[in-house]
Amino acid sequence: MQRQRKVATPATTQGETMRPARPRREYVAAVRYPDGRRDLFHIRNADDLDDARQLVISEVGDVLSVVIAARH
Secondary structure (H helix, E strand, C coil): CCCCCCCCCCCEECCEECCCCCCCCCEEEEEECCCCCEEEEEECCCCCHHHHHHHHHHHHCCCCEEEEEECC
C-alpha cells in the first residue's frame, strides 16, 4: 500500500503568506547614432519608460534618436 504525500504549503512570514515578487517590465530601445549606425537594446532594470530612456542615453552617450517600447 502506498502512502499519500503531504500537500506543500507556501512559505509564511509571521502567519501571512508571502506573495511572489511582481515581475519587472522589460523594454526594447532602438537607437540611431549621428553617423547613421543603429542598435537595439533590451532594458530589464527600468521602472518605467522614462527611466529606460535615461538608462539607454547614459549608456551610449550621443544619439540622434531613441525609440522605446514595452516588450511583451
